[in-house]
Amino acid sequence: MTKKNKRVLIAGAGPVGLIAALKLSQAGIPVTVLEKENQLLDDPRAATTHPATLEMLDEIGMADEAEKQGLVCDEFYFWDRPKNEIIAKFNHRLLASETKFPYVVQCEQFKLAKLALSKLKNYSDSSVLFAHEVIGVEQDTDKVTLIVNGPNGEEAATGSFLIGCDGGRSIIRKSSNIDFEGFTYPERFVVYSTPFDFEAARGCCYRNYYADPDExxxxxxxxxxxxxxxxxxxxxxxxxQADEEVMSDKAVQLRMQKFFPKDSDYEITHRNVYTINQRVAKKFRHGRVLLAGDAAHLNNSIGGMGLNGGIHDAINAADKIIKIWQGEADETSLDIYDIQRRTTTHEFTQAQTIANKKRLEAKDAQTRKENLAELKEMALDPTRAKKFMMGTSMLSAVRRAATLG
Ligand SMILES: Cc1cc2nc3c(=O)[nH]c(=O)nc-3n(C[C@H](O)[C@H](O)[C@H](O)COP(=O)(O)OP(=O)(O)OC[C@H]3O[C@@H](n4cnc5c(N)ncnc54)[C@H](O)[C@@H]3O)c2cc1C
Structure with a gap:
């Protein structure tokens, strides 16, 4: 391979692609990121960065800045919505002996992406090419070639490895004929943003989960x-319900007033509706191609694990490539990436997010009673609460991954 090809290609400049690019660049590896949009997406989507992820962001010099731009939050509450009653309070300080970050940081994903992009600009051998849509991928024994639609028409980009971070509809996953196994929920999630102060008015903390058999x-x-x-x-x-129906001012106000009635309308600054999937790619490695982030897995957002898991992929994939680059490992270590990340995605992220949704939506009175009683008991027992939070903080998943392969 020529020197020009000795670089890593990344498809997609979402937070996962940019964080992988930054980690590789910091190790002296030239990277080219290809992004189909003209600029970074500013869709707010992910908000919660968990302790296990903060540890990784710290390694690449992003944790302090994420903390400055976000909100530090050590608690989360479970509520019984029909009774408007707090059932259980969990505090991350119980994890103080396990991590330097016994809290989450509420930082919108576009801020993480912008932060990674600004740091990436310090590495002159790496670049992010906007308005470059990947339309195909080919590989042979020593290189990967991307076919790209750029501002000057179709062109090719070549590298030693490729990380596909091109989101849930990943062309990299589809071109590599990798199945995306799982299911799509029969309902969608609607998200409204408002400046109304729920902490002052309703005693909410920064992360609240409301169980309700109706909604x-x-x-x-x-x-x-x-x-x-x-x-x-x-x-x-x-x-x-059609999008326009869900997003109309009338529907938004009705839903918000039903949630927490107040005298005036809610000011709504952002609204969106999302299709929700639980899906995992059948493999995360195909030769010189790795899948990471939403390209590799999708889950419902209850518990805030999708992007966190994607960042864990990005760091793990970059680590494997760095070791190969530095001659400390051979390409079979890419199989370990697949085993570590795919197994923990199934065992932790998929299992927990599916359970989270079931817990909140339970309709059967007895099941609901048992669920809420379990949360209440767990919150009052520091040993059980800590074990539960090792899962919610994703520390257990990362430690399990380290034992695999
Ligand atoms: C309502 C909601 C709330 C959420 N909350 C949380 C949360 O609190 N915590 C959490 O961890 N996760 C959360 N998530 C999940 C999180 O948003 C995703 O997991 C995250 O966006 C994945 O990042 P990514 O970089 O893998 O993919 P994306 O953010 O989708 O980025 C993919 C990038 O690839 C580009 N691209 C796509 N196709 C091509 C192509 N052919 N060529 C070039 N570029 C391409 C796209 O333009 C995009 O820039 C939430 C999701 C939703 C819907």
Whole structure:
């Protein structure tokens, strides 16, 4: 391979692609990121960065800045929505002996992506090419070639390895004929953002999960453009409702007033509706191609694990490539990436997010009673609460991954 080809290609400049690019660049590896849009997407989507992920962001010099731009939050509450009663409070300080970060940081994903991009600019051998849509991928024994639609028409980009970070509809996954196994929920999630202060008015903390047999909900605070910040409320909505119906002012106000009635209309600064999947790629490695982030797995957002898992992929994949590059490992270590990340995605992220949704939406009175009683008991027992939070913080998943392969 020529020197020009000795680089790593990354498809997609979402937070996962840019974080992988930064980690590789910091190890002296030239990277080219190809992004189909003209600029970074500013869709707020992910908000919660868990302790296990903060540890990784710390290694690449992003944790402090994420903390400055976000909100530090050590608690989360479970509520019984029909009774408007807090059932259980969990505090990450119980994890103080396990991690330097016994808290989460509420930092919108576009801020993480922008931060990674600004740091990446310090590496002159690496570049991010916007308006470059990947349309195909080919590989042979020593290189990967991407076919790209760029501003000057079709062109090719060549590298030693490729990380496909091109989101849930990944062309890299599809071109590599990798099945995306799992299911799509029959309902969608609708998200509204409002500056209304739920902490002052309702005693909410920055992360709240509401169990309700009729309409569960999640309520989070993010920093937005600065104080006073924004609250994001998430509800399920049924597939038969058209987007315009779910997003109309009337529907938004009705839903918010049903959630927490108040005298005036809610000010809504952002609204969106998402299709929700639980899917995992059948393999995360295909020769010189690795899948990471939403390209490799999708899950419902209850518990805030999708992007976190994607960042764990990015760091793990970059680590494997760095070792190969430095001659400390051979290419079979890419299989270990597949084993570590795919196994923990199934065992932890998929299992927990499916369970989270079931817990909040339970309709059967007895099941609901048992669920809420279990949360209450767990919160009052520090040993059980800690074990539960080792899962929610994703520390257990990362430690399990380290034992695999
Ligand atoms: C409502 C909601 C709330 C969420 N909350 C959380 C949360 O709190 N915590 C959490 O961890 N996760 C959360 N998630 C999940 C999180 O948003 C995703 O996991 C995250 O966006 C994945 O990042 P990514 O970089 O893999 O993919 P993306 O963010 O989708 O980025 C993919 C990039 O690839 C580009 N691209 C696509 N196709 C091509 C192509 N052919 N060529 C070139 N470029 C291409 C896209 O333009 C995009 O820039 C939430 C999701 C939703 C919907």
């Amino acid at each position: 569960w909900s999640n309520l989070f605070k993010v920093s937005g453009d600065g104080p006073p910040g924004l609250w994001r409320a998430v509800f399920p909505t049924d597939m038969s």
